Amino acid sequence: MGVPINSYSFLKSILNECADVDSLQESKKLLENFNLFAFILYDPKEHFQFYQKLEKSFETLDTVSSDKLLFFTIVNPPSEWHEYQDYWQKDPNNPFLAWYNGIKTKAKDDDTTAHFIASQLNIPFESLPCIVITPNLKFNNFHWISTNKASLEDQIATLxxxxxxxxxxxxxxxxxxxLLDEIKNPLYKPLNNLKESNIGCSLAKALADVVSAFVTHTDLKESKEAFIQFESVLSDIKIEIKKxxxxxxxxxxxxxxxxxILEQLDKFYVAINYYLSTQNKNEITLPINKKYLEHDSYLMLKTSYKVIDYLSDDDDFTSSVICLAKCFENEVNMSLVHWIRSNIGIDLPTYFNKFQSGINGEIKSGKLKPNFNKLYRNTHDKLLHPALFQSQIVLKKQINNSLPDGWARINSRFFLDSWENIAEIRNSAAHTELINHTTALNMQDYIKKLSNLGIFSYLYKIKKSFKGY
Incomplete structure (x- = not known):
């Protein structure tokens, strides 16, 4: 059975935190009828054909899913579905059960929301569209599988x-x-290539936290509840950052x-940046063409520009400064750092952005020995890149012997100087209490000048070659 995520109360009810006791009891009773839950995650812009298919086939998916699977997503189902669907309207006074109780989102920010939800659930954006699967929405761990418009119906029917x-x-x-054993059963071919993820809170809370940031609702009480949760989420993140x-x-x-430790810190700042950016309704012009950027780089760039535009001069701009630095760092890691990796014998594109066993990635540079083939702890192939300043030092040393393709055609001195300055600002932001508006504007200026000089289009060409296309 399918239902749109029509209401912030839907997710709050799952968490047993709904303020309305009657609504809570009714929704709990209805949810107890389901054995399995599936959340369909996609970007309406990036996956437009999938989005169209989902809207048109929502009634069909609702039928084939059986009465023991509840799947949900942010979508506007067709009118035919509304005409016969009365399961969710047994209590007309319960806003949780009404399909017309819709969350209104700003369409131009749908891509940012999808990026952020994926990052919060530890799902690579490249794996979207996907179906998140769990027998209990209050579990911290869940499974997910990539989907597409051709496979979705079979996958939902199998679930x-x-x-x-x-x-x-x-x-x-x-x-x-x-149920957990069954969804992993290889005999269910539509569910092959299932992956597992674990987050620091329940799936329902993670989704409710994100939804709380962009709820605008005709029911004032619900908007207030969402804003309280939004403020609580920000407060909790800031406490963790301080620690x-x-x-x-x-x-x-x-x-x-x-x-x-900095990797964990960065995740918190990315989250803060997203939450703050949702409060800015202004149109933002970005200095870099989206096609040049990785999906997570684009998320950090867009949210940073929205936050800098939104905050007042006396506010703390640390999250936006760190995310701008991370955007730059990510593009460098996907391009020139892989040029360095190719120089030590990494097989590319096979091990692009992956650890390759049997190769020593350490490169001595003065007292430093940054490792360009370091396995991220507790993973089997995830790569931990050197710190931003370490990569810059090694690159400066290596270009004395050979040059990356196209290096002579860029303003390499300004690029390397900017790289060093961005690394210094990023390091300062990670250790100090507050970053001021001036520093944020300086960081924006570096990004804009690098873009105007064609640096990001240059990095794009390099990473394309190492990705193998």
């Missing part, structure tokens, strides 16, 4: 069959274990360990 098979188990834990910075400033960690 519906599995959900119905779960009825043989009355005890909930046994049923959940059975991490206090640890960093103790100076107890070597460069390797500090890099892992």
């Amino acid at each position: 519906g069959k599995i959900a119905r098979k779960g009825m043989k188990y009355e005890e909930l834990n046994n049923r959940w274990n059975f 991490i910075k206090e640890e960093l400033n103790k100076g107890l960690y070597d460069l390797d360990e500090e890099q892992y």
Whole structure:
């Protein structure tokens, strides 16, 4: 059975945090009828044909899914679905159950929202559209599988069959274990290539947190509830950031360990940047063509520009400065850092942005030994790139012997100087309490000048060659 994520109350009800006791009890009773839940995640702009297919076939998907699978997504189902669908309208006074109780989002920001949800769920944006699957929306771990307009119906129908098979188990834990085993069963070909993800909170809370940032609703009470959660999310993130910075400033960690800590810090700043950016309704002009950027680079660039435009002069601009630096760093890592990796024998494009066993990636540069083939802890092939300033030092050394393709045609001196300055600002932002407006504008200026000089189009050409296309 399918339902649009029509209401912020839908997700709040799943969390047992709905202020209306009657609504909470009714929604809990209805949700108990389902054994399996699926969330369809996609970008309406990037995956426009999929979006059209989903809207047109929503009624069909609703039919083939069975009465024990609940799938949901942000979509406007066709009028035919509304005409016969009365399951969610047993209580006309319950806004959670009404299809017309719609979340209004700004269409121009749909791409940002999809990017951010994917990042919060640890799903690569390149794997979208995808279906997130769980027997319990309050679990921290879940499974997901990529989908497309041709496969979606088979995948939803298969999940519906599995959900119905779960009825043989009355005890909930046994049923959940059975369902988890079933969705991983290789005999279900539409679900092959299933992947697992784990986040620091329940799936329902992660989605509710994101939705709280862009809810605009005719019901004033619901808007207020969403804003309270929005403020709470920001407060919790800032508390975590403060703890991490206090640890960093103790100076107890070597460069390797500090890099892992900075990775965690960056994730929090990306989150803050997204939440703040949703409050800016102004149109923003970006200095870099989207086609030159990785999806996560684009997310960080867009949200940073919106945040800098939104905040007041006396506010803290740390999140936007770090995200602009991360945008630059990501593009460098996908291009020139891979040129360095090719020089030490990494097989590209096979191991593009991946760890390759059997190759020592350390390159001595003065007292430093940055590793360009370092396995990210607790993963089997994820790559941990050197710090931004380390990559710049190694590149300056290597171009004395050979040059990347096209290097002579760019303003390499300004590029390398800007690289160093961006790394310094980024390092300062990670350790200090506040970053002011002037520093944020300076960072924007570096990005704009680099773009005007054609640096990002140059990096795009390099990463295309190493990606193999």
